[in-house]
Amino acid sequence: MPTAAKLPDAEAIAEEYKNYAYIISHDLSAPLRSILGFSRLLEEEMPETLTGDAKLYLDMVMQSGNKMQQMMAGLLTFSRLNSLAKDFALIDMNVVLEECLADLQPVITARQAKIEADTLPNITADKAQMVQLLSILIDNAIKFTPPDRVPQIHISVQSAGQNGQHFTLEDNGVGIAEKFRETVFQIFRRLHTENEYPGIGMGLALAKKIIARHGGEIWVTDSQFGGSTFHFTLI
Amino acid sequence: MATSIHQIKSAEILLVEDNPGDILFAKKALEKSKLSNLLIIAEDGEAALKQLQKSIPDLILLDLHLPGINGQEILRAVKNNPQWYHVPVLIMTGSQSEMEAVRQDNLPVSGYLIKPISLEKLSVALGGLQNFYLTLTVKEG
Numbered sequence: 047m048p049t050a051a052k053l054p055d056a057e058a059i060a061e062e063y064k065n066y067a068y069i070i071s072h073d074l075s076a077p078l079r080s081i082l083g084f085s086r087l088l089e090e091e092m093p094e095t096l097t098g099d100a101k102l103y104l105d106m107v108m109q110s111g112n113k114m115q116q117m118m119a120g121l122l123t124f125s126r127l128n129s130l131a132k133d134f135a136l137i138d139m140n141v142v143l144e145e146c147l148a149d150l151q152p153v154i155t156a157r158q159a160k161i162e163a164d165t166l167p168n169i170t171a172d173k174a175q176m177v178q179l180l181s182i183l184i185d186n187a188i189k190f191t192p193p194d195r196v197p198q199i200h201i202s203v204q205s206a207g208q209n210g211q212h213f214t215l216e217d218n219g220v221g222i223a224e225k226f227r228e229t230v231f232q233i234f235r236r237l238h239t240e241n242e243y244p245g246i247g248m249g250l251a252l253a254k255k256i257i258a259r260h261g262g263e264i265w266v267t268d269s270q271f272g273g274s275t276f277h278f279t280l281i
Numbered sequence: 282m283a284t285s286i287h288q289i290k291s292a293e294i295l296l297v298e299d300n301p302g303d304i305l306f307a308k309k310a311l312e313k314s315k316l317s318n319l320l321i322i323a324e325d326g327e328a329a330l331k332q333l334q335k336s337i338p339d340l341i342l343l344d345l346h347l348p349g350i351n352g353q354e355i356l357r358a359v360k361n362n363p364q365w366y367h368v369p370v371l372i373m374t375g376s377q378s379e380m381e382a383v384r385q386d387n388l389p390v391s392g393y394l395i396k397p398i399s400l401e402k403l404s405v406a407l408g409g410l411q412n413f414y415l416t417l418t419v420k421e422g
Contacts, residue, residue: 103305106301106302109301223349226349236348236349237349239299239324239325239348240301241324
């Protein structure tokens with residue numbers, strides 16, 4: 047008598063997922079390192095062989111290889127959000143913000159960004175992931191502000207009753223058209239060309255996953271300063 | 282009056298593609314196809330729509346996976362606009378699922394090329410379109 051196919055249990059799915067992370071970090075990155083390594087050797091040791099379009103083609107190989115390395119690192123960070131997750135503890139979000147600003151100091155200084163924040167509350171969360179979350183949102187706000195404009199960011203918070211705390215991060219950047227406000231949180235989703243704003247499109251996918259792990263929600267609306275407002279709730 | 286094909290005009294080709302490697306590849310294939318052309322590159326959907334407002338090309342080479350407005354939306358915009366409808370569109374994609382999604386729209390396209398696209402495959406496809414385009418042009422002449 048035929049038996050119904052057995053559905054994989056949660057443990058098997060988690061194991062498979064872990065294997066993917068391993069494949070990305072080890073099995074796929076090794077041949078990629080060789081591609082990049084030997085391309086560099088060719089460029090450094092035998093430049094005289096790169097005649098005609100050969101140099102251009104080699105640049106393209108290296109550019110694509112570097113991009114793939116960044117994307118694989120992004121996927122690995124994404125998959126490790128669960129495996130390297132820490133227990134939740136009571137943390138001061140003002141301290142979290144200070145750590146983010148210290149990490150982002152070179153970018154903030156380079157763009158002369160003005161960042162203001164209300165007094166933030168204590169919450170129960172994974173501190174390292176909160177630092178990662180605020181860093182992604184602040185870094186994005188600065189990055190997606192046209193170069194001729196001084197980035198201005200305002201972080202505020204209000205109680206959302208049973209839903210915990212409602213944080214908002216307003217900027218004066220390029221903004222996000224309404225039709226992209228859901229898909230912008232997908233992995234590798236980009237709204238601009240590499241020339242306009244370089245990147246791989248991983249930041250907001252990471253932010254969404256961090257918020258989901260904390261039982262909250264994240265979404266984006268217009269900002270009164272002409273850019274975007276990112277909202278998130280944390281219980 | 283007999284008119285030389287090459288004197289009529291060269292083809293204006295709009296390449297909608299964001300990947301630098303694929304842009305270079307398309308340029309090389311166009312060189313190989315010997316199709317006298319003016320290649321205009323739009324690196325995202327918005328730039329493609331702006332370019333179409335400025336000038337109607339003889340052919341659109343369209344990648345589906347683009348930042349912002351994607352290739353499927355561009356195809357819909359082209360085929361739903363009476364001024365652009367006649368422009369042949371050659372789809373280039375690395376994703377089977379994106380291609381299926383476009384097929385379900387049942388809009389007329391001149392062909393699908395699955396990435397990685399060999400220089401030969403693209404130049405053959407362009408050559409075929411070139412013949413078609415020139416035949417039309419000769420008839421008009």
